[in-house]
Amino acid sequence: MSAEFEAELKDVAGTLAQIETVLDLDALRADVASLEQEASKPDLWDNPEAAQKITSQLSHKQNELRRVSELRQRVDDLGVLYELAEAEDDTASKAEAEADLAKLRQEIAALEVRTLLSGEYDERNAVVTIRSEAGGVDAADWAEMLLRMYLRWSERHDYPTDVYDISYAEEAGIKSATFKVSAPYVYGTLSVEQGTHRLVRISPFDNQGRRQTSFAHVEVLPEVEEVDHVDIPEKDIRVDVFRSSGPGGQSVNTTDSAVRITHVPTGIVVSCQNEKSQLQNKAAAMKVLQAKLLQRKKEEERAELNALKDGGSSWGNQMRSYVLHPYQMVKDLRTEFEVGNPSSVLDGDIDGFLEAGIRWRKQTENA
Structure with a gap:
């Protein structure tokens, strides 16, 4: 693997690891399990407003967990794919891996922004x-x-x-x-x-x-x-x-x-x-x-x-x-x-x- 590609991949993997720590994946999985239990109750829709809130939270947390898991899998796979392309001297596959790395960097940067939303009311409508x-x-x-x-x-x-x-x-x-x-x-x-x-x-x-x-x-x-x-x-x-x-x-x-x-x-x-x-x-x-x-x-x-x-920041x-x-x-x-x-x-x-x-x-x- 080229030194430049390896360094970039390591940087992207490090950013994703920080995101995983902030999101606390174990807690996220526990939340999903708890919400799935709530959503499966037969009387869920007796209170439509509460039911909608539960199903919305469940969908969001499931998507967030899936998104992080898929990004981690792609990061882990990319290094192997690049090494195979290098071993076979496959220029087209190396170019594809480099393009995938650039795309991964963008997607992980977008996910990182979500971790910056930690204000008291940030998670609300x-x-x-x-x-x-x-x-x-x-x-x-x-x-x-x-x-x-x-x-x-x-x-x-x-x-x-x-x-x-x-x-x-x-x-x-x-x-x-x-x-x-x-x-x-x-x-x-x-x-x-x-x-x-x-x-x-x-x-x-x-x-x-x-x-x-x-x-x-x-x-x-x-x-x-x-x-x-x-x-x-x-x-x-x-x-x-x-x-x-x-x-x-x-x-x-x-x-x-x-x-x-x-x-x-x-x-x-x-x-x-x-x-x-x-x-x-x-x-x-x-x-x-x-x-x-x-x-x-x-x-x-x-x-x-x-x-x-004695003052404060103003937008x-x-x-x-x-x-x-x-x-x-x-x-x-x-x-x-x-x-x-x-x-x-x-x-x-x-x-x-x-x-x-x-x-x-x-x-x-x-x-």
Whole structure:
């Protein structure tokens, strides 16, 4: 085996060994066995919400275990395959082994990112809110483009999504949208997307064809669970009901089933109109409100901690630029990660940005 190939293979195998240690494969196997036992109970689906959580966790942990095991097998096999190709002086097989090693390095690096998600809420589902900011109708259109980008990203990964509410703008696009993405560790993954996203392009809404800069804000929260104990007294909320509507005011529901909840002490307003039942919409809106209050509590605690530390790291508000004119580029302003194909990014290909963001955050925390 060539010294260069052997050194690279050893490096990749070492990274995988570190991942195996962090994931604790024995504990992972025990979790899978326990969840399989839970999933086989005859009364599992008496509580659909709990059943869905168990089956989702089981599927995720089985896939994670399978993924690590397959990577280990490929690493172990690759050295043998390369030695055979060298012994037979098979140039084509050696080139194939080198290509496989490069692919393995990428896949193991992607798995390594998952081990960096160790925050308190990282393994939860994510509740994402997108709001148009400065830029008028272009900003509303930009907010809708971002909504599509995240829904397409979720679709690429087979992550279920649930759109709670969309507030449509008058001319085009949306004022805001709130949706949930359900998958293990999706909050930790998407949390690096929080901040202001900037778009530069020739405005399709300007009859003089001028360049326009518009902004939209992305907020990412962890879905609340029963253990969070976010107490919201009834006297602190105002509940309004209204008729669900689509773009242009088109009615999509003939009853006042949509719900808007205002948290009076903080002024936080949330709404939900995707369910047919007013009770279901109220329950979904309350979960979003709890997530926002939980995030507010976390921010207050973080601010106090940063004050004690005499400052603290800040991500800054504007975090990514998408330029469609005069050149084509998407660049993250924190990580410096960039690509020259905005169309692919806007179609949901954002994994590179997510991985770079997660690594950057970990480095910032350790600095």
